[in-house]
Amino acid sequence: MKKIIFFLPFLFLIFSCEHKVEKVEKAFYYWKSDGYPSDKEKQILVNQNIQKIYVKFFEVDYSDAMGNFPISKTNFSLNSYCDEGKESPYQIIPTVYIKNIVFQKSSEKDLDKLADNVNFLINKYTNEKLDSLKVSEIQIDCDWTASTKDNYFYFLKKLKPISQKEISATLRLYPYKYPDKMGVPPVDKVTLMCYNLINPLADQSKNSILDLKELESYLNTGKKYPLHMDVALPVYSWMQIYQNNQFTSVLYNVNDIKKHLKQIKPLWYEVQKDTVIDYKTYLRVGDKIKYEEITADKINKAIALIKKNIKFDKEITVMLFHLDENQLKNYTDEEISHFYSDFNK
Incomplete structure (x- = not known):
């Protein structure tokens, strides 16, 4: 009996370490369509030793008159973040938000063209704004539904060979919890978006950006998602x-x-x-x-729930949404640092 008692804690130790995160790559989203980074924003990147910036290059919308078309193009440029002639200290990941209506209205022929156009614009902006910096990943952001799943996944499959890059996709909490219904996107990895859980106008008694009970209700699946998963947290109110x-x-x-x-x-x-x-x-x-309002305390509680319920790989990227001086002044440098480091504690 003593041997069994001794062995059980040992098994627990092995199991608890199996999914422990050992390395966290620190990242920010940059979601502004106008303006340029402030000195404070640049300093935050330096202070936090940020490695990646997920930059929204543009969005894709649809109209009956124009079909699919790009909007909200970014002013982001590499020269705004590093001294001219010096190598960028950041990995830049072009990110494209595509409205769900695009996949409601598009035929496969339209989606073939969309994949070509998205890849063309990303390459164009990379050459113009990033000084032809080598880009290895593209992230696609879309609130797809069960009815648009097939078209969205078709587009993702087309984009991969055209771009010859790693493709990641954002993953909302509903498709995370119900992969059998919503499907698993055909990409290399996903980023779980742990915010915007509720329609802002649907429930006047809950914080629509981050409600902890709502978050936990989506996380407790008991299953590991079949793709590598990174995680994004809100740092805005x-x-x-x-x-x-x-x-x-x-x-x-x-x-x-x-x-x-x-x-x-x-x-x-x-x-x-x-x-x-x-x-x-x-x-x-x-x-x-x-x-x-999203306080540091609420983010810390969200991180504890995420760690309790999700089985991560040993190395993950943690993104904060988003790089904005006016929002980030609500947090100390130490608090921001803990939003990253708490994942591998």
Whole structure:
């Protein structure tokens, strides 16, 4: 009996170490379509020893008049991040967000053309903005559904040989939990997006960016996903504005107007002073605001849930969404560092 008692902890130790993350590559998403990196943003990359930047090169939308077309093209350039003539310290991963309507409306012939056009634009931007930096990976971001799965997967299969690059795809929590229904994308690896769990306008009592109970309900599958999985976490907050009880817009730069708000219930505030935000946004006394804040404590709790439930490979990339000085001022350098390092503790 003593031998059995001794052996059980040994088995537990082997099992617990089997899926321990040993190395974390640190990454940020860069999702801005205009503007250039600030000195503070550059310093954050240096301070955190960031290795990868997932840059949204453009988005793809659809209209009956134009078919599939690119929008929201980035101003990102390598010269903005490193001294001219010096080798980039970062691996840049072109990322393309494709709206689900594209796959609702496209034939296989359209998707063949889309794969060619996406690859062409990525190469064009790489030559123009990245000084022909060698790119080894492309990430495709899409909220695909069961009805668009076949078209989306067809596109991914076409893009791989055309680009001759590693293809990764974002993975929302619903297709993560239900791979039998939603399919497993034909890519080299996926990035689990641990945020935007709820329709922002669907539930007024929950934080739609990150609700911990909602997150846990999707994670506890008991199965290892069949592809290599990286993970993305939110480092942003926003305010949803309601005027005359109707949703009107979203504010991302929230720090300057907190002083004009009075909390009326969890997540909800009321404007106490008429405030001009910009040329198109004006807050009036009595307007209601749902403030969805992502604190360091909430991110840490999310990481604990993710580690408890997901079986990772030994080496993973952890991405933070996204590189924005106004959002990142809500976290200390030490807190940001722990968002990465906690995965291999």
